[in-house]
Amino acid sequence: MKSLDAAHLNERDGYKLLIGSILPRPIALVTTLTADGTVNAAPFSYFNIVTANPPLISISVQRKQCEMKDTARNAVASGEFVVHISDETYVDQMNITAASLEPEESEVELAGLTTVASSKVAVPGIAEARIRMECVLEQVIPLGEKDGAPACDLLIGRVVYFHVADELYDNGRIKVxxxxxxxxxxxSDYAKLGETFSLERPN
Known part of the structure; x- marks a missing residue:
């Protein structure tokens, strides 16, 4: 077994070990709104559930050259964002939203996606996504350190509204x-759901 002291690894090597080990990772496609009304979108795989009561989810937005990315900056400024679950039906368009654009440019338009009004937040959702969650920003936590600044912004969002396509909804459950x-x-690798299996949790 290869044993490595994290203190002796450079950032790139640590990154490769993490993303190559912690997988598969769900992908949140996140929309935010700029002050001038531009809808930004970006995918994030540092994404998970925090707690179910209240419904909180987390998204870690890595900084670029010590500066907040558009998603984090917009979410902090407005206090809102929308999370979409990425699936096979629009994966190519989701990937396009990862392009590096200026804040006043919309990745949603670049990808040819369609916006849809939200119910409780001002940030629009994406119609092509079959599950979306309207969120208010519960907390933002700057974490890590790089060149004297935080390395990332951990967004904790409280889900205030769920939207689930009819074909996926089954009496409160999702048809995975x-x-x-x-x-x-x-x-550049992604994965589909593939084979699943069940294990009963011990008493």
């Missing part, structure tokens, strides 16, 4: 096989 979620691996 119908959802066909996609997940992030390492490099």
């Amino acid at each position: 096989q119908e959802l066909k979620p996609v997940s992030r691996l390492a490099g």
Whole structure:
């Protein structure tokens, strides 16, 4: 077994070990709104559930050259964002939203996606996504350190409204096989749901 002291690894090597080990990772496609009304969108695989009561989710937005990315900056400024679950039906368009654009340019328009009004927040959602969650910013936590500044901004969002396509909703549950979620691996690789199995939790 190869044993490595994290203190002796450079940032790139640590990154490769993390993304190559912690997988598959669900992908949140996040929309935010700029002050001038531009809808920004970006995918994030550092994404998970925090707690169910209240419904809190987390998104870690890595900084670029010590500066907040558009998603974090917009979410902090407005206190709102919308999270969409990425699936096979629009994965190519989701990938396009990862392009590096200026804040006043919309990744939603670049990807040819369609905006839809939200119910409780001002930030629009994306119609192509079959699950979306309207969120208010519960907390933002700057974490890590790089060149004297935080390395990332951890956004904790409280879900205030769920939207689930009819074909996926089954009496309060999600039909996972119908959802066909996609997940992030390492490099340019992604994964589909694939084979599933069940294990009974011990008493």
